[in-house]
Amino acid sequence: MILETTIVGPFEVNCYIIASENNSPAIIIDPGEGEDKIKQVLSKYKLKPAFIINTHGHIDHIGCDDKFGVPVYIHHQDLRLLRDPRLNLSSLLASSFSVKSEIRTLEDKENVELGQIQLEVMHVPGHTPGGIALLMKKPQNNILFTGDTLFYQGIGRTDFPGADEQLLIKSIKEKMFNLSDDTIIYPGHGPSSTIGEEKRKNPFLT
Numbered sequence: 001m002i003l004e005t006t007i008v009g010p011f012e013v014n015c016y017i018i019a020s021e022n023n024s025p026a027i028i029i030d031p032g033e034g035e036d037k038i039k040q041v042l043s044k045y046k047l048k049p050a051f052i053i054n055t056h057g058h059i060d061h062i063g064c065d066d067k068f069g070v071p072v073y074i075h076h077q078d079l080r081l082l083r084d085p086r087l088n089l090s091s092l093l094a095s096s097f098s099v100k101s102e103i104r105t106l107e108d109k110e111n112v113e114l115g116q117i118q119l120e121v122m123h124v125p126g127h128t129p130g131g132i133a134l135l136m137k138k139p140q141n142n143i144l145f146t147g148d149t150l151f152y153q154g155i156g157r158t159d160f161p162g163a164d165e166q167l168l169i170k171s172i173k174e175k176m177f178n179l180s181d182d183t184i185i186y187p188g189h190g191p192s193s194t195i196g197e198e199k200r201k202n203p204f205l206t
Contacts, residue, residue, distance in 0.1 A: 020115035030147070051104075054078070060089075072099055075131070079103060120134070128148075148188040149168060152193040152198070153198075155202070169204070179195050
């Protein structure tokens with residue numbers, strides 16, 4: 001399996017590129033900016049993008065959704081963020097971005113598959129109404145892409161429209177913390193961690 005992280009844009013978003021092997025189709029998670037950086041990773045492994053998954057609909061995670069000519073997946077409750085510059089916060093940055101690509105919606109517990117890769121959608125509202133995490137089921141079962149819900153020693157912001165701090169903490173404790181302690185988390189910003197580490201040391205959750 002190929003799992004490559006490239007940090008993109010001024011908000012330093014972790015964009016993840018996943019594929020079964022070299023010369024195969026790839027999933028791109030949260031291509032916020034840095035089209036050239038993402039394409040360099042694709043070229044390095046001779047990958048062809050198959051689709052994009054947005055963990056949520058804020059501009060720093062969706063800014064390159066239209067750059068690869070592939071469908072974009074997002075939870076149905078964040079669909080309107082992709083289309084409304086006020087809700088995706090791009091209007092605050094004077095860019096007024098909305099996604100023009102084909103959009104396909106996701107539901108909680110839905111499986112997304114590509115080659116040997118299988119990801120299970122985990123609906124974790126709080127940062128946005130349709131925020132999701134992606135639990136890898138194949139070829140490994142100990143990786144969780146947490147978006148802007150759970151970070152190393154932190155949690156997602158809840159001062160944006162549609163956010164809810166109590167709901168965010170509930171999502172983490174009732175869904176993410178039910179996973180095994182050795183589950184590796186790959187967040188939307190910052191370094192990776194594990195579920196066990198965050199249970200023990202995350203100051204927002206202990």
